[in-house]
Amino acid sequence: MTAALTLDGLVHRFPGSSTPVLDHVDLEVPVGDCVALLGPSGSGKSTLLRCAAGLDTPAGGRVLMDGRDVTRLAPERRGVSLVSQRPLLFPHLAVRDNVAFAARVRGASRREARAGADRYLDLVQLRHLGRRHINALSGGQQQRVALARALAAGPDVLLLDEPFTAMDPELRLEMHDLLEELRAVLEPTVVLVTHDHDEASAVADSIAVIVDGRLVQHGAVDEVYARPAGETVHRLLGGRHAVRGVTCGHVHRSSLGELALPADSTCPDGPSLLLVRHEALRLVAADDPAATTRGRVVGTRRRGAKRVLEVSLGAEVLIVEVQPGGTSAVGDHAGVVVPATAVWAVPDVRDGADDRSDLITARPQHGED
Amino acid sequence: MRGAGLLGRSLLTLWFLLPVLGVVVWAGADEWRSPATLPTDWGLRGWDQSWDQDMAPALLRSAVLSLLVATLATPLGAAAARWLSYTRSPTRSLVAAIMLAPVFLPPFALVLGSDVILLRLQMPALAGVVLVLTVLALPYTTYVMLATYQSYDPGYDDEARTLGASAVTALVRVHLPLVMPGIVTAWFLALLVGWSDYVVTLVIGGGLFVTAPLLVAAQASGTGNEPAVAALVVVTVVPPLVLAVLVSRLRPRITLEA
Numbered sequence: 001m002t003a004a005l006t007l008d009g010l011v012h013r014f015p016g017s018s019t020p021v022l023d024h025v026d027l028e029v030p031v032g033d034c035v036a037l038l039g040p041s042g043s044g045k046s047t048l049l050r051c052a053a054g055l056d057t058p059a060g061g062r063v064l065m066d067g068r069d070v071t072r073l074a075p076e077r078r079g080v081s082l083v084s085q086r087p088l089l090f091p092h093l094a095v096r097d098n099v100a101f102a103a104r105v106r107g108a109s110r111r112e113a114r115a116g117a118d119r120y121l122d123l124v125q126l127r128h129l130g131r132r133h134i135n136a137l138s139g140g141q142q143q144r145v146a147l148a149r150a151l152a153a154g155p156d157v158l159l160l161d162e163p164f165t166a167m168d169p170e171l172r173l174e175m176h177d178l179l180e181e182l183r184a185v186l187e188p189t190v191v192l193v194t195h196d197h198d199e200a201s202a203v204a205d206s207i208a209v210i211v212d213g214r215l216v217q218h219g220a221v222d223e224v225y226a227r228p229a230g231e232t233v234h235r236l237l238g239g240r241h242a243v244r245g246v247t248c249g250h251v252h253r254s255s256l257g258e259l260a261l262p263a264d265s266t267c268p269d270g271p272s273l274l275l276v277r278h279e280a281l282r283l284v285a286a287d288d289p290a291a292t293t294r295g296r297v298v299g300t301r302r303r304g305a306k307r308v309l310e311v312s313l314g315a316e317v318l319i320v321e322v323q324p325g326g327t328s329a330v331g332d333h334a335g336v337v338v339p340a341t342a343v344w345a346v347p348d349v350r351d352g353a354d355d356r357s358d359l360i361t362a363r364p365q366h367g368e369d
Numbered sequence: 370m371r372g373a374g375l376l377g378r379s380l381l382t383l384w385f386l387l388p389v390l391g392v393v394v395w396a397g398a399d400e401w402r403s404p405a406t407l408p409t410d411w412g413l414r415g416w417d418q419s420w421d422q423d424m425a426p427a428l429l430r431s432a433v434l435s436l437l438v439a440t441l442a443t444p445l446g447a448a449a450a451r452w453l454s455y456t457r458s459p460t461r462s463l464v465a466a467i468m469l470a471p472v473f474l475p476p477f478a479l480v481l482g483s484d485v486i487l488l489r490l491q492m493p494a495l496a497g498v499v500l501v502l503t504v505l506a507l508p509y510t511t512y513v514m515l516a517t518y519q520s521y522d523p524g525y526d527d528e529a530r531t532l533g534a535s536a537v538t539a540l541v542r543v544h545l546p547l548v549m550p551g552i553v554t555a556w557f558l559a560l561l562v563g564w565s566d567y568v569v570t571l572v573i574g575g576g577l578f579v580t581a582p583l584l585v586a587a588q589a590s591g592t593g594n595e596p597a598v599a600a601l602v603v604v605t606v607v608p609p610l611v612l613a614v615l616v617s618r619l620r621p622r623i624t625l626e627a
Contacts, residue, residue: 015457055527075530082531088524092546102532105542153532 002189003066003079003156005029005052011060012047012213021047023213024061029157031066034183034190035218036200038236039210045193048210049159052191053082065156076105078157081150085162087142089134095145096121096130102153120148123182140171144178151186160192164199176202197237201225209233225277227264230346234275240319241276244348252345255316256293260340267345280342281320283309283328284335291335293318297328311336389606395599415596422584424601431580432608434495434570435563438502442559443552445503446510453511454518472508479505480572487573497573502566506559513558517551557616561609581605 006029012022021044029035039045050056052063054075063071070078089098097104099117104110114130121127124144134142143163150158160179164172180203183190194200200207201221208218209229217229228234231242245254247267252259252274259274261267284291298317299310307326311318311334318336328334395401396415398408453465471479480501487497525547529539545552567582576583585605588598 050527053527053531055530074535075527076533076535078531080531082528084524084528086522086524088522088528090525090529090543090547101529101534101542105529105532105534105538149532159531 002032002187004031004064005157005189005191006064006067007048007052007061008064009061010048010051010058010063012044012051012056012058020059021213022051022058022061025210025213025215027208027215027218029189029191031189032183032187033206034192034204036204036207037191037193037210038195038197038200038207040195040236043210044213045195045210046161049082049161049191049193052157053080053159054078055082079155080157080159081153081155082159082161083143083146083150083163085165087134087139087146089142089145089149091134093134094130095126095132095134095137098134098145099130099149099152101149117148117152120152121145123151123185124148124178140167140175143167143175147178147182151182151188155188158188158190160190162193162195165194165196172199179203207237209236211236226341227344228275228346230349231273231275234344234346239275240278241274243274243276243316244350245272245274246270247272247345252343255313256318256338259292259338259343261343261345262340265345267347271348272345273348273350275344275346276318276338277342278319279321280339281318282337282339283311283320283322283326284337286333286335288335288337290337292338294333294335297330297332297334300328300330309334392599392602392606395595396603398596398599401595412596415598415600418594418597419584419588419600419604422588422597422601423579424581424584424604427579427581427584428604428608430578431564431582431605434498434502434566434578434580435560437499438506438563439556439559441499441503442506442510442562443556446507446512446555446559447514447548447552449507449511450514450518453515454521455523468511469508471505476505476568480569484572494574495578498570498578501569501573502563503559505566505569506562509558509562510555513555514548514551517548517555521548553616557612560612564605564609 005027007025007027010022010025010027011020013020025044025048027035027048037045037048047056051058054063054070054073058071061071062069065078065080089095090101093101096114096117099120100108100110100113103113103116108116118127118130121130124147126141126144126148129137129141134145137145147163164175167175176199179190182188192200192204197207204221206218206220207224209216209224209232211232217224217233219227224233225237228237228239234242243254243256245252245256247253247261247265248269250261250263250265252261252267252272254274256274256276286294293313295311295313295318297309298312301308303321305324307322307324309320309322309326309328311320320336322328394408397411397413399412399414400410401408449464449468453461453468458464483497483501483504487500492500525543526539529543530536534542565582566580567586570578570580570583581601582605585598585601588594588601
């Protein structure tokens with residue numbers, strides 16, 4: 001059982017507020033797909049899930065399941081399950097009875113419901129803990145049970161509201177694997193809310209970026225990374241460089257030099273920002289003819305096994321990741337290769353974009369990860 | 370430290386037991402003249418007398434009254450507490466102050482004021498007593514449920530709904546079991562308000578609805594009735610005590626299965 005979810009011009013306001021928390025959001029989630037809803041805190045991601053689940057009634061727009069309008073339908077009649085950041089397991093029920101809850105409220109006998117629950121506990125590898133009280137489980141185990149409980153309800157659409165955010169990195173990776181396994185077996189339609197672009201790209205087929213209640217971009221993971229709709233999307237996806245310059249006939253001119261833009265660039269001529277994926281930047285020797293631009297190393301820091309170098313190009317600084325074993329040190333001259341596939345230009349809508357004397361600056365976001 | 374703890378517990382026990390001790394001894398005495406340390410004549414005269422004074426019907430009336438008050442004040446308090454917990458209404462503080470006002474007002478002021486209104490409305494005496502006592506019990510039930518809701522995550526209700534439970538099913542299978550400890554405590558406090566009331570039952574009830582506290586007061590106002598008064602006090606104190614023990618033992622077990 002799985003269904004396509006469509007949000008059609010969804011509008012939502014909190015009581016007493018004139019500013020919409022969701023502003024005409026249109027979103028298509030095809031059958032069996034997983035869409036990651038990415039956005040900063042307070043952007044309306046969770047509200048969107050609550051509207052889709054029927055827990056909040058939108059002020060405007062429609063929620064459709066396989067084309068059927070369910071906007072006014074009660075949450076229990078929508079075929080939608082929700083897993084939150086907090087597992088919210090019912091503390092008066094044992095683990096197995098939590099998973100059996102949906103079957104019980106549908107009228108199944110306790111024996112049937114528990115047998116069904118065991119199958120879903122198997123899927124999350126926790127059948128052996130079925131008789132335990134939920135307090136006897138670790139945080140990760142509780143979230144697995146919450147996932148099993150949501151899936152046991154047989155939802156057409158599974159909504160996940162930052163379910164892995166509170167976990168440590170190792171556990172999060174395990175949960176990502178588990179979600180992939182569950183998707184392979186049950187093929188549910190999934191909407192995952194997250195503010196972590198790594199998580200979004202690890203588990204989702206597509207990423208929808210929501211900022212201030214507006215859906216600003218929705219596309220395949222690679223596309224959103226490589227073709228961000230604007231600087232905000234680029235930053236949300238971990239991009240660290242937005243270099244001011246001018247686009248003129250598919251060429252971007254800035255402190256990095258003249259760079260050819262991808263053939264499908266839609267950036268009009270005029271003041272523009274060059275959005276550069278720092279992961280694609282490559283450090284080479286200063287005299288390497290392949291270098292796109294040259295500068296001096298002004299900072300270095302460790303990031304796990306890798307090192308991150310700050311290469312100053314006059315007034316601007318580029319962040320370049322280097323593999324373990326690199327020997328560049330502060331003060332060295334270095335060249336930086338900026339591959340054509342790592343850049344994308346968007347119109348510059350910042351203040352002062354029309355001021356030509358102020359055009360050329362590179363602004364790395366120090367400390368951002 | 371253990372010695373200090375033991376001393377503290379002993380003093381606390383004495384604090385509660387001493388006032389009861391005299392009454393319990395009097396309840397088993399036919400005669401106890403000063404300055405004798407113990408009764409001069411042991412017996413059950415007081416119990417015979419109090420039984421003749423319609424002790425049983427008075428206890429039954431008290432039980433009915435307190436059950437009615439608890440049954441009304443608990444859901445009302447729970448509803449009020451839930452509203453106060455989750456509302457963003459600007460009138461929240463005003464409503465909270467009005468709900469808690471009966472605790473701060475002198476009982477006589479409230480009762481005499483209510484009596485005039487209820488007489489004008491020609492409300493039957495018993496209904497009036499139940500109504501006013503419910504109002505008096507509401508601050509307690511509301512306060513207990515407010516504390517309960519402060520630690521209750523409404524996400525449980527949402528979760529139940531998305532798992533297929535209707536609003537009523539979610540209430541019965543999830544919400545009520547989770548707030549049950551608060552409900553039991555609130556219900557018990559409201560029961561005590563009804564069970565121990567004297568002023569409201571006397572004034573609003575016009576002295577026609579004789580409950581256990583009214584009977585005790587009537588007996589205590591005479592002289593030489595100490596054994597009967599003591600017997601009445603003992604039977605009045607025992608039910609809430611037994612209930613308190615039962616409630617404290619039952620609370621952790623109040624759970625429902627899926």
